Amino acid sequence: MAALVWPGQDDRVSRLRAACAIAAADPPIILAGDLIEKVADLVEAAPRDSTVVVFHSAVLTYLSPAERAEFRTTVRALPCHWISQEGTGVLPWLTEQLPERDSDAARMVVALDEVALAYAGPHGQSLDWFGVG
Template identity: 45%
Template sequence: MTDVRYSAFAREARGVSPAYEALARGVAGDAELIALIDRLPEARRQPNLLFGSVRLLGGPVDSWAGFRAFVVERWDAVALQMRARITQTNEAGRCAVLLPVLASLPQPLALLEVGASAGLCLYPDRYSYRYGPYVLGDGVPVLDCVSDLLPSRLPDVVWRAGIDLNPLDVRSPADLAWLDALIWPEHEHRRTRLRAAAAVAAADPPLLVRGDLVEALPSLAARAPAGATLVVFHTSVLYLVPPEPRAAFVSLVRSLPGHWISNEAPDVLPPATPVGAPPDGHHNLLALDGRPIAWTRGHGQGMTAVRG
């Protein structure tokens, strides 16, 4: 079903990354490339992992012919990267869709991100935001979002921590290069944003724990300071987790004190999915404690409140 996965990614990239839409469609229809990719473990066949690995190796992603030739000729090197790495897109822009929910919770907050990568989404209080004419904060980067939900304030964050199978450190040039390689080709504004957010994290590194999301969560959550509202959150992470541990995580996070914010594709956490998803492109579903709040764009560039 690898061809189906790449076809689905092409639809997700439509209108967002013409280069990746074209490459994903090309891969989906190419039996030779599909056969190569299918040699990898199922969890290592993701489009973002393939495209990011090619970019990290200096391969072309601006033409199908050049990309295909590079992958075939350099397959051993590409496969080595895909086996060694995981998709860890760390998009600080997603803080713009988390902010209205974070601002509504009892302050101060203790943030715990599952699938934190380098932890760039753990600084919603340090960035600034532009929701059309409404501007909040004076930090950098400035995160733009088209939204009909507006936060009333920046959150008061007193503790920030994360869990990841392979935590990244923005102070490491190699880790920063991988984060850069995962950004889609046309998105220079996201590269600029990555550098600005990385500078924030480098100046005050978060507590990042290497481990499994189920096994590591209880002990790390217990380290949150008393008197702060614990908020466990994740964005575009659980689709990478098989159904059984995903269900175990949901059961666990519901048992913890505080709140749980999820921002995932709508089929990842059924049956809470409401009707009425926006028709234009791929959307995630933002939920608080399992209750749907808003439809969100994948990189935090827009959100629409759930109606009904």
């Protein structure tokens, strides 16, 4: 994974290594397969007394608009919270919630349960909450 970090971005390499150390200490469940087909099984497998959060970043852009809509329908029917971080046009139902931007720089939209909350840098370098000065 470190080979995918652009040269000169030492902060990102440091964050990646720290995240890998955390994951190595408590390995996550990794399940291969189609995310639309597998997400319900994973949510349903969680302990009943837990708060389940489905999180993704820059993954739905690789699905067709119809598949994105299917994922939305699937996740919203599950007993979980949904945190998305996708490009500004990837989830069109969030578009009307977005405030004007001062820049054309690439931004991600962070949303919780389909409520847009912030713009984020595409590689985690910034987070600008909406309505916060």
